[in-house]
Amino acid sequence: MDFSNESRVLHRCSAQVLDIGNLLLLSLWHLVHSIIRICNFTLDIANVLESYLISLGLLGRYKSLHIAKLRYLAIVIESEEAYQTSKIIELLQWLEAVGVKHVCLYDKEGILKKSKDFILENLDGAILFQDAHENNVLLDQQHMTLEFVSFSDGKEAVAKAANVLFMKYSKSGVTDQNQKEKIFTESQMSEALKTVGSGGPEPDLILVYGPARCHLGFPAWRIKYTEIVHMGPLKSMNYGSLIKAIYKFTMVRQNYGK
Amino acid sequence: MFREDIIIGIFSGWRSFLRKCLFRVLRVGPIPSHIAVIMDGNRRYAKKKKIDDMTGYDAGALALLHLIIYCMELGVKYVTAYAFSIDNFRRHPEEVQKIMDLTMESVMLLTWMSKLRLVRVHFAGNLQLLSADIQDAAKRLMESTAGYKNFVLTICICYTCSDEILHAVEESCKEKWDDGIGIMGYDEANDYERLIKVVDIEKHMYMAIAPDPDILIRTGGEYRLSNFLVWQSSCCHLSSLGTVWPEFGVFHLVWVVLDFQQNYRYVAKKKLQL
Numbered sequence: 001m002d003f004s005n006e007s008r009v010l011h012r013c014s015a016q017v018l019d020i021g022n023l024l025l026l027s028l029w030h031l032v033h034s035i036i037r038i039c040n041f042t043l044d045i046a047n048v049l050e051s052y053l054i055s056l057g058l059l060g061r062y063k064s065l066h067i068a069k070l071r072y073l074a075i076v077i078e079s080e081e082a083y084q085t086s087k088i089i090e091l092l093q094w095l096e097a098v099g100v101k102h103v104c105l106y107d108k109e110g111i112l113k114k115s116k117d118f119i120l121e122n123l124d125g126a127i128l129f130q131d132a133h134e135n136n137v138l139l140d141q142q143h144m145t146l147e148f149v150s151f152s153d154g155k156e157a158v159a160k161a162a163n164v165l166f167m168k169y170s171k172s173g174v175t176d177q178n179q180k181e182k183i184f185t186e187s188q189m190s191e192a193l194k195t196v197g198s199g200g201p202e203p204d205l206i207l208v209y210g211p212a213r214c215h216l217g218f219p220a221w222r223i224k225y226t227e228i229v230h231m232g233p234l235k236s237m238n239y240g241s242l243i244k245a246i247y248k249f250t251m252v253r254q255n256y257g258k
Numbered sequence: 259m260f261r262e263d264i265i266i267g268i269f270s271g272w273r274s275f276l277r278k279c280l281f282r283v284l285r286v287g288p289i290p291s292h293i294a295v296i297m298d299g300n301r302r303y304a305k306k307k308k309i310d311d312m313t314g315y316d317a318g319a320l321a322l323l324h325l326i327i328y329c330m331e332l333g334v335k336y337v338t339a340y341a342f343s344i345d346n347f348r349r350h351p352e353e354v355q356k357i358m359d360l361t362m363e364s365v366m367l368l369t370w371m372s373k374l375r376l377v378r379v380h381f382a383g384n385l386q387l388l389s390a391d392i393q394d395a396a397k398r399l400m401e402s403t404a405g406y407k408n409f410v411l412t413i414c415i416c417y418t419c420s421d422e423i424l425h426a427v428e429e430s431c432k433e434k435w436d437d438g439i440g441i442m443g444y445d446e447a448n449d450y451e452r453l454i455k456v457v458d459i460e461k462h463m464y465m466a467i468a469p470d471p472d473i474l475i476r477t478g479g480e481y482r483l484s485n486f487l488v489w490q491s492s493c494c495h496l497s498s499l500g501t502v503w504p505e506f507g508v509f510h511l512v513w514v515v516l517d518f519q520q521n522y523r524y525v526a527k528k529k530l531q532l
Contacts, residue, residue: 025282025283025286026286028283028286029283029284029286029287032283032516033287033516033519033520036516036517036520037520108528108531151492154492155456155459155489156456158423158427158456158459159454159455159456159458159459161427162427162430162431162454162458162459163453163454165427165431166430166431166434166435166453166454169431169435170435182424182428183428183431184424184427184428185424186420186424189420189423189424189427210524211521211524212495212521212524212525213495213496213497213498214492214493214494214495214496214525214528215491215492215496216492216493216528217492217493217532220419220423220488220489221420221423221488223483223488224418224419224420224483224485224488225482225483225484225485226482226483227480227481227482228481228482228483228496229481230496252480252481254482256345256348257343257344257346257347257348257349257484258345258346258348258349
């Protein structure tokens with residue numbers, strides 16, 4: 001009897017020690033995260049100040065951008081924020097002022113596709129990228145072109161393109177060839193993607209407006225070598241951060257594997 | 259290169275004890291199941307330390323070994339490393355050959371390590387571009403570790419995501435053809451949705467062995483994915499670190515995981531929506 005009482009007491013004590021230990025770990029974890037939040041908050045304030053100075057034109061190096069290097073820009077927006085069309089129009093107006101000519105707007109759920117007409121109406125002279133491409137007016141420096149893309153233009157489009165390629169595969173007789181040889185090329189895939197309506201160019205830079213640095217399913221075929229920069233939530237967007245991101249992009253040099 | 263005793267040293271000692279205590283705190287929060295890394299900056303490290311490039315690559319291989327061990331201790335189940343891209347064949351042939359020699363040494367070391375810690379090793383990429391001896395060694399290692407389930411290490415070699423997608427599409431086409439769904443069973447009037455689906459393509463991906471990564475780390479201060487896991491990283495926390503790869507250590511990993519934990523709810527929500 002004494003032995004079983006003792007073992008019960010021991011069991012209760014060890015459970016209490018475990019509880020205290022877990023509580024200590026939990027407190028440490030929260031403490032570390034609180035410190036990180038304070039550090040991030042301080043950094044955010046510094047970034048806001050810097051952005052303000054850039055907007056006022058007080059930081060010399062951001063005054064002249066080699067904007068020609070940025071041939072195609074993509075903006076990824078968190079779908080919940082994609083309803084803020086006035087903010088998006090303002091962002092596009094800033095881009096137009098800076099000299100960016102071709103912009104792709106992406107959100108996962110296609111909210112921006114639904115707001116396409118409203119955005120085009122409220123942005124002077126902007127035209128759809130597809131229309132410009134078909135009419136060969138891409139070189140027309142007066143118009144900003146906009147492309148609207150969503151998640152369905154990514155993996156699902158590749159599946160559709162795969163069916164286009166399967167048609168070619170079935171008709172061509174390559175089924176009899178050596179199974180180890182490559183059947184399709186990257187350019188054939190690109191053509192197939194154009195056939196199914198998802199064949200836009202590869203952006204040089206993606207600006208992600210949302211809580212985290214995550215491309216949210218932007219078509220994989222198009223972002224192989226694209227710089228991906230996180231800008232924070234759309235509601236906190238500012239002109240100075242935009243200029244800084246574009247400036248940093250223009251300073252990047254890619255080796256492409258070499 | 260380096261010896262097995264170095265690896266045993268990483269697993270034991272007071273540093274390992276302190277690390278485990280640190281990881282115990284981290285494990286209060288969500289731990290990523292799959293971490294992927296672009297190991298950029300080996301040549302810049304070599305330049306900084308005034309050593310030759312191959313010694314830089316050796317240092318990079320050691321850093322990867324450290325990462326594998328740290329991840330095992332932390333409770334991460336999958337680690338994927340971008341070791342050699344198809345684009346890297348554009349480098350000087352001498353440099354490519356030296357990297358291939360290092361790859362062979364690494365395969366030997368992984369063969370030894372996989373038995374020590376029951377690590378499943380997988381090589382993802384167009385392995386036909388490798389020399390016959392490396393291909394054989396890699397295939398033997400994959401076969402001998404196929405039964406291990408506790409930890410999966412994927413080495414992406416002769417890999418690009420565009421090649422992976424193309425390969426998966428080709429395999430899907432062959433599979434459909436072999437299933438007898440030839441041109442007679444396919445109606446051109448259909449709007450391209452009837453035969454090959456996303457799930458067919460994904461099962462033929464080189465990376466089908468692992469779930470999508472939770473974190474993708476790139477060292478060297480660059481902000482692009484360089485054709486690495488672009489298909490699999492839709493809802494992945496992308497982390498860019500300024501440090502060069504050979505200098506990546508436990509505190510960098512801790513920092514990345516803490517950052518992941520700060521954004522976990524958002525990224526997890528996005529993953530569920532997919």
